[in-house]
Amino acid sequence: MADTYLFQGNPKHYDMDTYLATHPYIYWRCPNYKDKVQIGDKAILWRAGKDAGMIAIGEIVEAPTPASSIKFPELLGQRFWTSDEIDLNDIKVGIVISEVRLTNGEHLITREHFKLDSVVSKHRIITNPTGTVFEIEDTVAKLMFAAWNNSCDFDTDDPAPSKDTDSEGKYSYVLHKRRERSSALRKAKVKHFLTTNDFIHCELCRVNLNDKYPNSLSEGYIEVHHIKPISTLKEHTPTHIDDLILLCPNCHRMVHRTKDAEKNLEELKKWFVDE
Ligand SMILES: [Zn+2]
Ligand SMILES: [Zn+2]
Structure with a gap:
């Protein structure tokens, strides 16, 4: 044993x-x-x-x-x-x-x-x-x-991508969320982001959550998305700050709306540039 x-x-x-x-x-x-x-x-x-x-x-x-x-x-x-x-x-x-x-x-x-x-x-x-x-x-x-x-956190409010899920899609989404959920990683990314930006905002739609919600709730809140698809990463690959992008909850959900998060991210980037 x-x-x-x-x-x-x-x-x-x-x-x-x-x-x-x-x-x-x-x-x-x-x-x-x-x-x-x-x-x-x-x-x-x-x-x-x-x-x-x-x-x-x-x-x-x-x-x-x-x-x-x-x-x-x-x-x-x-x-x-x-x-x-x-x-x-x-x-x-x-x-x-x-x-x-x-x-x-x-x-x-x-x-x-x-x-x-x-x-x-x-x-x-x-x-x-x-x-x-x-x-x-x-x-x-x-x-x-x-x-x-x-005392685990089952992420009940965080469903896997809903449009085309299969078990493989769910599994890689779980791995993806595990990489993104770390508070230390978010802190490191935010710190790095603030060296070139004055305030925290979504890197797609550019919303500043502090402008939309009471600061008592929104202060410091932002999500991190890992750009590289998990399937292309070897299991032992470390995460680099440049692999991460800051997203508001709406944009993050859209990125994960289907299994092909990489393609969705590209589409959203174009969308917000053209807007
Ligand atoms: Zn956004
Ligand atoms: Zn993500």
């Missing part, structure tokens, strides 16, 4: 939020348990510090290996470290991330939540959380995954 390991990161030394938000395939340091961690084991990603908690789940796809001989060195995420030295002797595990939740709004499971659980609260990740990799016994793992699954 698959074992579970918890991988901890400290946001003081490492921008793990952005790394996790942009990389569906990541590497994590694995200085201990390196002879035990195996392909197929489950991974819990844990943020240390003042917003501590379980922020992502995934599966081990590369057993512990020196950084010099991993499969995808370009995915090491070295630029997310505050120091940029690479130690090629560092032992790394490859993890495919299946879900990331960075904020309370996305239903991450906080350290405070687990402190109230009579079993999980006795685990070292709560009582003495020093270290990078923690072995999670089955009983504790079950409780942690149950907490994660119980």
Whole structure:
């Protein structure tokens, strides 16, 4: 049976939020348990510090290996470290991330939540959380995954494209939304957008939601759309800021009105230029 390991990161030394938000395939340091961690084991990603908690789940796809001989060195995420030295002797595990939740709004499971659980609260990740990799016994793992699954957000108000859906279309839409939903990614894109624009607006119809709705509701609201169709991306491809476009909810829905979002986006771009 698959074992579970918890991988901890400290946001003081490492921008793990952005790394996790942009990389569906990541590497994590694995200085201990390196002879035990195996392909197929489950991974819990844990943020240390003042917003501590379980922020992502995934599966081990590369057993512990020196950084010099991993499969995808370009995915090491070295630029997310505050120091940029690479130690090629560092032992790394490859993890495919299946879900990331960075904020309370996305239903991450906080350290405070687990402190109230009579079993999980006795685990070292709560009582003495020093270290990078923690072995999670089955009983504790079950409780942690149950907490994660119980507070998921089923996106009930967010139907898949309605005009021509088949199961494949639905599946790629789910993957697409997963890439777009990350708050860290949205923040990074908005920040980048504001270096050349004075205010946030839809890049198609140019609406400023602040002009249309009470600012108490609309302030800072905008959606991000990933331009490249998921089907053309390898599963491990990181997201780049230039792959993202800011859209108001109406334009975003129109883009996803049919399965061919790329074509719809082109049509809408022309439409708004000619208007
Ligand atoms: Zn728009
Ligand atoms: Zn989209």
